[in-house]
Amino acid sequence: xxxxxxxxxxxxxxxxxxxxxxxxxxxxxxxxxxxxxxxxxxxxxxxxxxxxxxxxxxxxxxxxxxxxxxxxxxxxxxxxxxxxxxxxxxxxxxxxxxxxxxxxxxxxxxxxxxxxxxxxxxxxxxxxxxxxxxxxxxxxxxxxxxxxxxxxxxxxxxxxxxxxxxxxxxxxxxxxxxxxxxxxxxxxxxxxxxxxxxxxxxxxxxxxxxxxxxxxxxxxxxxxxxxxxxxxxxxxxxxxxxxxxxxxxxxxxxxxxxxxxxxxxxxxxxxxxxxxxxxxxxxxxxxxxxxxxxxxxxxxxxxxxxxxxxxxxxxxxxxxxxxxxxxxxxxxxxxxxxxxxxxxxxxxxxxxxxxxxxxxxxxxxxxxxxxxxxxxxxxxxxxxxxxxxxxxxxxxxxxxxxxxxxxxxxxxxxxxxxxxxxxxxxxxxxxxxxxxxxxxxx
Numbered sequence: 001x002x003x004x005x006x007x008x009x010x011x012x013x014x015x016x017x018x019x020x021x022x023x024x025x026x027x028x029x030x031x032x033x034x035x036x037x038x039x040x041x042x043x044x045x046x047x048x049x050x051x052x053x054x055x056x057x058x059x060x061x062x063x064x065x066x067x068x069x070x071x072x073x074x075x076x077x078x079x080x081x082x083x084x085x086x087x088x089x090x091x092x093x094x095x096x097x098x099x100x101x102x103x104x105x106x107x108x109x110x111x112x113x114x115x116x117x118x119x120x121x122x123x124x125x126x127x128x129x130x131x132x133x134x135x136x137x138x139x140x141x142x143x144x145x146x147x148x149x150x151x152x153x154x155x156x157x158x159x160x161x162x163x164x165x166x167x168x169x170x171x172x173x174x175x176x177x178x179x180x181x182x183x184x185x186x187x188x189x190x191x192x193x194x195x196x197x198x199x200x201x202x203x204x205x206x207x208x209x210x211x212x213x214x215x216x217x218x219x220x221x222x223x224x225x226x227x228x229x230x231x232x233x234x235x236x237x238x239x240x241x242x243x244x245x246x247x248x249x250x251x252x253x254x255x256x257x258x259x260x261x262x263x264x265x266x267x268x269x270x271x272x273x274x275x276x277x278x279x280x281x282x283x284x285x286x287x288x289x290x291x292x293x294x295x296x297x298x299x300x301x302x303x304x305x306x307x308x309x310x311x312x313x314x315x316x317x318x319x320x321x322x323x324x325x326x327x328x329x330x331x332x333x334x335x336x337x338x339x340x341x342x343x344x345x346x347x348x349x350x351x352x353x354x355x356x357x358x359x360x361x362x363x364x365x366x367x368x369x370x371x372x373x374x375x376x377x378x379x380x381x382x383x384x385x386x387x388x389x390x391x392x393x394x395x396x397x398x399x400x401x402x403x404x405x406x407x408x409x410x411x412x413x414x415x416x417x418x419x420x421x422x423x424x425x426x427x428x429x430x431x432x433x434x435x436x437x438x439x440x441x442x
Contacts, residue, residue, distance in 0.1 A: 289398025296326025
């Protein structure tokens with residue numbers, strides 16, 4: 001008869017279990033690992049897109065699940081949205097106007113896009129966007145007409161300017177009486193409006209208009225598609241803002257600019273009538289993140305994010321970009337509209353159509369980085385999130401200003417810049433999409 005001792009077998013089991021627990025704890029793949037290998041990657045180890053995110057923005061289900069409230073049978077009147085500024089500002093105002101029209105139970109007529117020599121602009125809504133596509137995709141959200149009924153077709157709308165109103169502007173109280181009285185009004189939406197107070201059906205109309213119903217007009221979309229095909233893949237779309245008017249509006253000073261840039265900025269300052277801040281005010285203003293990044297500063301931050309110098313970069317920028325050598329001396333594979341389009345195509349385009357090309361390329365790029373956080377950047381971020389493209393980042397002007405004011409230079413500065421942008425990318429900060437998008441934890 002063979003007798004087995006239980007004690008040695010138990011000892012072997014305990015030792016084996018202990019080794020298994022130790023191995024698991026030290027494994028870099030174990031979420032509570034004690035191994036230092038599991039720390040967050042630092043400068044130079046991986047690029048910014050390889051960092052694991054904790055949150056992302058996705059379209060809210062209440063918006064995508066369909067029409068929430070049937071349109072009333074009778075309309076309260078007709079609204080035309082008057083839009084001013086650059087293309088993406090006008091798009092933002094128009095989207096707001098769609099929400100207002102639904103809120104007030106109004107019928108929407110074609111918007112009026114500003115004709116402005118300053119923006120080198122003469123194109124209207126139908127020159128940029130597919131009108132029939134818009135009307136089709138707004139069906140059930142808000143009524144849209146191409147032409148007015150005969151009794152008011154010859155009249156100009158009664159203007160109701162909401163843009164300068166301060167405080168929590170209420171359209172039902174302030175605009176609806178004018179609409180009911182005159183039956184045909186024009187509005188410029190208020191910046192201070194409280195969209196969070198809209199009923200869901202009005203918010204849904206705004207979201208549908210901005211992110212599903214606006215498609216480029218066919219001729220423009222064809223041109224944009226050809227431009228996209230011409231860019232080597234994969235590529236990064238970089239929205240760089242360092243034009244003379246941008247610097248003038250910012251009221252920031254930039255020592256060391258070239259004589260040509262200084263002359264251009266001085267001319268722009270005279271035009272916008274805004275003098276740069278000086279002394280302590282200039283320092284505080286810069287540290288608040290109010291100053292546009294120069295191309296040289298942008299290149300430094302891209303390097304800190306481990307974006308390789310060989311990266312194909314499409315430069316989404318306006319005319320007159322200054323000090324561009326600060327970027328192109330490091331990143332040499334730079335592509336622009338003017339370099340990829342034939343001269344006749346490029347020179348025949350106006351400000352809106354050029355901006356539309358940059359928008360189209362940016363929402364379809366492999367990755368997108370913006371040096372500012374303007375209307376185009378908000379629209380692009382939203383559309384990229386809508387299509388599931390999350391390699392999107394806004395460079396931190398405030399972070400850069402604070403770190404450089406502390407005297408950080410060289411590798412120490414780049415390591416700090418990496419950490420600032422890594423933390424923002426991981427947390428999904430900077431997208432500013434509260435009206436139509438919801439946070440989704442990964």
